[in-house]
Amino acid sequence: MLRKLNYLTVEWPLEQGRLFPRAAPLIVEIGFGNGDFLLHLAETRADHNVIGIEISSQSMSKAEAKIEKRGLPNVRPIHCRAETALAHLLEPETVAEFHINYPDPWFKKRHQRRRLIQRATVDLLASRLRAGGTLHLATDIREYAEMAHETLADTPGLTNQFETPWVSDIAGRFRTKYELKGYREGRRGHFFRYQRNAAPVTHPPVIKELDMPHLFLQSALSAAEIVARFEATRRQAGNAHIAILRAYADPKRDTAVFEVVVEEPTIEQHALLALSPRAEAGEYMVRLSAVGHARATAGMHGAVAAVGEWVAGLDAGSRVLARKLRG
Known part of the structure; x- marks a missing residue:
């Protein structure tokens, strides 16, 4: 095969x-x-x-x-x-x-x-x-x-x-x-x-995959409460156009996924971002979901940042703890 x-x-x-x-x-x-x-x-x-x-x-x-x-x-x-x-x-x-x-x-x-x-x-x-x-x-x-x-x-x-x-x-x-x-x-x-021919030309290097993006945050809200406040939005990160289309919650596991489309000059990806709880109560991590094989481009780093920062801005008790992001 x-x-x-x-x-x-x-x-x-x-x-x-x-x-x-x-x-x-x-x-x-x-x-x-x-x-x-x-x-x-x-x-x-x-x-x-x-x-x-x-x-x-x-x-x-x-x-x-x-x-x-x-x-x-x-x-x-x-x-x-x-x-x-x-x-x-x-x-x-x-x-x-x-x-x-x-x-x-x-x-x-x-x-x-x-x-x-x-x-x-x-x-x-x-x-x-x-x-x-x-x-x-x-x-x-x-x-x-x-x-x-x-x-x-x-x-x-x-x-x-x-x-x-x-x-x-x-x-x-x-x-x-x-x-x-x-x-x-x-x-x-x-x-x-x-x-x-023999004339010199510019050789743009191959755009390689970046390290996987992660954003860590603190929030008193549950994943279900976060999703209940969700509204579709569009963001810009550098030359990437990011559409955050939908959000889905799994209350039993206190997780959520966000459906995004990220358009960059050389690549377009339709992917899921995952919000999952960490060991410390009230802490979450936002990252690329394993579903769909999304590649870690600059635009996907921007999408993780956009979702994580939106969640961190939902109430006064929420804040970003750390970022492992490009730029």
């Missing part, structure tokens, strides 16, 4: 030795859809290891089933956002090839920050490519192609491998079902190929 991988369970950064039976140059496909192109890479580039990055659970399940059926040892899909993979999983100068086929254009203005091809992400792609590595991009949307050309051409660490901004066909290219359907409907592809 193929072990299912996602950004909450893999190492930060990735260790190829834990994913593949042997070391080999690494190819990464971002957004593999039905998995056909991903499997094509694995089968035709057997001397490489291949990682697929995908946010769709359905696409993940389909790809995992195909990989297991074909018994391919050199390909692993990971359920993960592209930004998370580039910032948390992939180290500088470790990728031989990136393949990005028909990314979502996110046309609406309020959604443009979600576009994959934008300045910060392309800089990370250039950083993660090894010397001579290549970035392959395909889109069937002219507006997206023009935007991508402007961004890629303005990246000192990348050199266009074509004489034109893009080409409309590549001989021998493996065509996915989506691509073939587009050709039948008159949507021609725009294909880019850029190579990592």
